[in-house]
Amino acid sequence: MTGVHRLLAPNPGPMTGPGTNTYLIVSGSDCVVVDPGPPVESHLRAILDAIGGLRLRGVLVTHTHPDHAPLAGPLAAESGVHTYGHAPGPGFAPSRRLRDGDRLRFGEAVLTAVHTPGHTADHLCFRMGATVFTGDHIIGGSTVLVQDMGDYFRSLDRIRALRPERLLPGHGNPMDNAAEAIAAYITHRREREAQILRAVRDGARTVGAVVDAVYGEVDPRLRSAAAESALAHLRHLAGQGTVSLENGAGPAETMAVRNTGIA
Numbered sequence: 001m002t003g004v005h006r007l008l009a010p011n012p013g014p015m016t017g018p019g020t021n022t023y024l025i026v027s028g029s030d031c032v033v034v035d036p037g038p039p040v041e042s043h044l045r046a047i048l049d050a051i052g053g054l055r056l057r058g059v060l061v062t063h064t065h066p067d068h069a070p071l072a073g074p075l076a077a078e079s080g081v082h083t084y085g086h087a088p089g090p091g092f093a094p095s096r097r098l099r100d101g102d103r104l105r106f107g108e109a110v111l112t113a114v115h116t117p118g119h120t121a122d123h124l125c126f127r128m129g130a131t132v133f134t135g136d137h138i139i140g141g142s143t144v145l146v147q148d149m150g151d152y153f154r155s156l157d158r159i160r161a162l163r164p165e166r167l168l169p170g171h172g173n174p175m176d177n178a179a180e181a182i183a184a185y186i187t188h189r190r191e192r193e194a195q196i197l198r199a200v201r202d203g204a205r206t207v208g209a210v211v212d213a214v215y216g217e218v219d220p221r222l223r224s225a226a227a228e229s230a231l232a233h234l235r236h237l238a239g240q241g242t243v244s245l246e247n248g249a250g251p252a253e254t255m256a257v258r259n260t261g262i263a
Helices: 041-051 072-079 149-161 178-201 207-215 220-240
Strands: 002-008 021-027 030-034 055-060 083-085 103-106 109-115 124-128 131-135 166-169 243-246 256-259
Touching: 002 041, 021 041, 021 109, 021 166, 030 041, 030 103, 030 109, 041 072, 055 072, 055 103, 072 083, 109 149, 149 178, 149 220, 166 178, 178 207, 178 220, 178 256, 207 220, 220 243
Parallel strands: 030 055, 055 083, 131 166
Antiparallel strands: 002 021, 021 030, 103 109, 109 124, 124 131, 243 256
16 A cells, blocks of 8 residues: 655745655655755754665655755665666756656556756646646645746646646645645736736836836735846736846846737
8 A cells, every 4th residue: 555644844944835745655655745844953853764674665855945855865875775767956866867758667656757847947736646746736724826827728738737626735734635726826827927018008108117016015025036036927928929038137127028909
């Protein structure tokens, strides 16, 4: 029998919610870890305690952000196993690189890598039967920061096409209403993009002005994240020809934007 156990890393914050979810997948006497989390010694000890007498077979990483990947190396070194991810990044390089569709078998557990760029270019989700480990592609109770909105929309469609029943996110609570959660994410992004386009057509001429018009009063700690999210949508709209962006060397908020008049 295969079971999944969730361990919460002690790194709560504006961008991490209650903290990073680390998952221990157990199959018989074997186990694997998904997203070992930030470099916190107490969390490493908690993972090792949870493994106990089980045989660790591998450490899987959804993406290389510092709240997900750093403990992969120490955990793998402690147990002499491989780390798995899509591509190297700051602070983490997988010993085994995974491509879209690659399958890993640990005991009775079979995980399939699903390349889901958008939040980051290197992002992977892992499908195990009717369950998908979503990392920061879809999280519980909030939305995510997106680098490439076009990729992100396509990746949401990919996960929806898998017809999962359960989503196990990198932050927040598990979602047993997978179809509803995915649909809500897609709807939110479509509505947000429409709001941003409307703001530009109503006269917003910088990314910062778009943030003011669309997001209103923003927690100062989240202002830069709101600007990056707006910029990702604006780049997507620019790719469609409905707005134009003037790339500059300054902060995202100062970038100029204008309406092209194309519907």
